[in-house]
Amino acid sequence: QKEVEQDPGPLSVPEGAIVSLNCTYSNSAFQYFMWYRQYSRKGPELLMYTYSSGNKEDGRFTAQVDKSSKYISLFIRDSQPSDSATYLCAMSFGGRRALTFGSGTRLQVQP
Amino acid sequence: GAGVSQTPSNKVTEKGKYVELRCDPISGHTALYWYRQSLGQGPEFLIYFQGTGAADDSGLPNDRFFAVRPEGSVSTLKIQRTERGDSAVYLCASSLGGGKADTQYFGPGTRLTVL
Numbered sequence: 001q002k003e004v005e006q007d008p009g010p011l012s013v014p015e016g017a018i019v020s021l022n023c024t025y026s027n028s029a030f031q032y033f034m035w036y037r038q039y040s041r042k043g044p045e046l047l048m049y050t051y052s053s054g055n056k057e058d059g060r061f062t063a064q065v066d067k068s069s070k071y072i073s074l075f076i077r078d079s080q081p082s083d084s085a086t087y088l089c090a091m092s093f094g095g096r097r098a099l100t101f102g103s104g105t106r107l108q109v110q111p
Numbered sequence: 112g113a114g115v116s117q118t119p120s121n122k123v124t125e126k127g128k129y130v131e132l133r134c135d136p137i138s139g140h141t142a143l144y145w146y147r148q149s150l151g152q153g154p155e156f157l158i159y160f161q162g163t164g165a166a167d168d169s170g171l172p173n174d175r176f177f178a179v180r181p182e183g184s185v186s187t188l189k190i191q192r193t194e195r196g197d198s199a200v201y202l203c204a205s206s207l208g209g210g211k212a213d214t215q216y217f218g219p220g221t222r223l224t225v226l
Contacts, residue, residue: 041222100156
């Protein structure tokens with residue numbers, strides 16, 4: 001079993017929809033949680049960064065972390081065709097810089 | 112300013128050959144990371160440099176893989192006796208290196224194909 005599980009999709013939604021992306025993890029030592037966006041043939045780009053449990057909002061994006069359930073989410077409001085990409089969750093714990101990634105969810109926003 | 116750059120963008124080689132992949136980090140970033148991303152998967156950690164030294168090489172799959180960063184800036188990932196299973200996108204990232212919560216900035220990757 002992988003340390004971080006993520007539904008690969010693809011997830012197809014109409015423009016303007018609210019998108020919910022999720023990851024579960026097994027290692028309770030993870031403290032830092034990130035969401036990266038990756039366009040085709042490009043490197044991952046950091047979207048959101050959260051430390052420990054709680055919510056964080058940035059524009060149309062909201063990240064949630066529930067450490068008790070080992071579950072993290074990314075919500076995208078008013079989705080746009082330009083949001084079409086693969087979304088990767090990533091996490092790490094203190095003392096180790098290496099990121100552990102999920103396998104990514106491919107999102108398609110239809111105009 | 113310029114982001115992380117990687118060369119070449121694509122590399123095709125034959126099984127058994129030696130390859131070198133180069134990474135130029137963001138200027139001033141002391142930490143540098145290599146990851147490998149197979150098709151349909153997330154990046155997998157290979158090695159992390161702080162300055163010139165490899166602080167964590169626990170992700171290197173075997174002794175065919177080696178990386179250097181001799182002057183604390185540019186890094187080279189070296190793969191000996193390549194195998195078809197080495198085919199993947201090799202991603203480099205850099206960060207300021209100031210703490211545990213460092214943001215890692217990724218380059219576009221080198222797509223390696225081993226025939």
